[in-house]
Amino acid sequence: MTLEIKGSQLDHAQAEQVPVWDLFVRLFHWTLVAAISVAALTGFVLGASWIRVHIVSAVLAVVLVTVRVIWGLFGPTFARFSSFVVLHPEKLRAHLDNLRGGKAPRYIGHNPLGALMVLALLLTILALGLTGTMLLGGVYKTGPFIDDLPYWLGWLSGVFHQLLAFGLLAMIALHIGGVIFESRREGENLARAMVTGKKTVAPGNVVAPQKPALVLPAIITAVLLVGGGAYWALVSSNEPPELLDGNGPRGMPVAEAQFDPVFAEECSACHMAYNPSLLPAEDWKKLMAGLDSHFGEDASLDDASTSQITDWLVANAAETADTRPAHLFSLPRKADGTIGAITDSKVWRELHDTPLENGAFKVKSVGSEANCQACHTDAVSGVFSPFNIKLPKE
Ligand code: HEC
Ligand code: HEC
Known part of the structure; x- marks a missing residue:
């Protein structure tokens, strides 16, 4: 009706x-x-x-x-x-x-x-x-x-x-x-x-x-x-994610076990070994060319190790990966032509607005902003998934 x-x-x-x-x-x-x-x-x-x-x-x-x-x-x-x-x-x-x-x-x-x-x-x-x-x-x-x-x-x-x-x-x-x-x-x-x-x-x-x-x-x-x-x-x-085997469909970053042993040895003495996919090849070259004045430290190595690590970093740099960090980060250039840290970049600071305001970086076990793996349990893989953020309590 x-x-x-x-x-x-x-x-x-x-x-x-x-x-x-x-x-x-x-x-x-x-x-x-x-x-x-x-x-x-x-x-x-x-x-x-x-x-x-x-x-x-x-x-x-x-x-x-x-x-x-x-x-x-x-x-x-x-x-x-x-x-x-x-x-x-x-x-x-x-x-x-x-x-x-x-x-x-x-x-x-x-x-x-x-x-x-x-x-x-x-x-x-x-x-x-x-x-x-x-x-x-x-x-x-x-x-x-x-x-x-x-x-x-x-x-x-x-x-x-x-x-x-x-x-x-x-x-x-x-x-x-x-x-x-x-x-x-x-x-x-x-x-x-x-x-x-x-x-x-x-x-x-x-x-x-x-x-x-x-x-x-x-x-x-x-x-x-x-x-x-x-x-x-x-x-x-639940398909086995091909993220970590180094041969992913779109060139995923390499796993921890496949880290270049020289890199693992030399570049984790003072901080975590950063995944090579975090930075573009240009940045790695620039950083490796200035190891004698590396963020206020002398991190210089013999020529053979330097060139071996540089080659490996360049071969696995951001250009080879399809993750979010690989598309986000690069080292900021300072006025004098030198490079700053990832943590000084605008992108990084914006992404960390909330934890920076919450004082999450002041927790003792974090120590430094550059200690990514204190809060990102997948930091070594370079993926930095939002599912793998775990803030330490003290
Ligand atoms: C002698 C100690 C030392 C050694 C060895 C060292 N670094 Fe560093 N690195 C530092 C310090 C200090 C910083 C500043 C960041 C911080 O607050 O920890 C830094 C920062 C960095 C950053 C920027 C991270 C950020 O966003 O703050 C990268 C990338 C980096 N190092 C790569 C390397 C590589 C690659 C090697 C091996 C060739 C290496 N480092 C070896 C001390 C060292
Ligand atoms: C004190 C803990 C802490 C440390 C250390 C830290 N982060 Fe984070 N990070 C966070 C938190 C919390 C977030 C989520 C922020 C929000 O709520 O939006 C985040 C977000 C991110 C994101 C974006 C994730 C997403 O899904 O949107 C990336 C990428 C990232 N961090 C990279 C890094 C890198 C690279 C380093 C080391 C140089 C680092 N972080 C160090 C706590 C930390």
């Missing part, structure tokens, strides 16, 4: 309460609010060391949206996408025109603008999940795309991930604005209706044609899709 009588003011005398939002839609809505809040907080405010919480909340959001999409195909009347009036562009246009004139009809399900927003929100969250996974794979070398994506593609996905995240915030603000606007216009608290599930229906309201929920097909599709997705994600994430 589609009643379409103009006039939006509710006549409460003849109004009746009808169930509109089913239990799943309500649970979905408020769990999604929680999941997106946590993902936004960890993504925008808290730092890289919150990556695990960010991913758990993001995965929850993507699973919720996936199941909501399935419910949009099999669910009851108001959950169905086919009842979203937005799918008829003329009705959307009519609704906008009516709003301008102040006498748009009242829809019991989503009104055309609201439905458009719901679809946009669902799509944006799915796109955030995809770009986030691509960012993890290409840049951080982890997750289902661990072996598939080059750094630049992961980086580009990261740019889109951020744009989408800001877009989502803007859309949420519009969504809340729309709910407040419609609640006033219709004289019914729409946020409360998303809790109770009930709305007041009066003559003149637009009610979508009744459709039964097809629960079994919905459950079967959800189990197949979510189960299949989880299986794919787990299996492809």
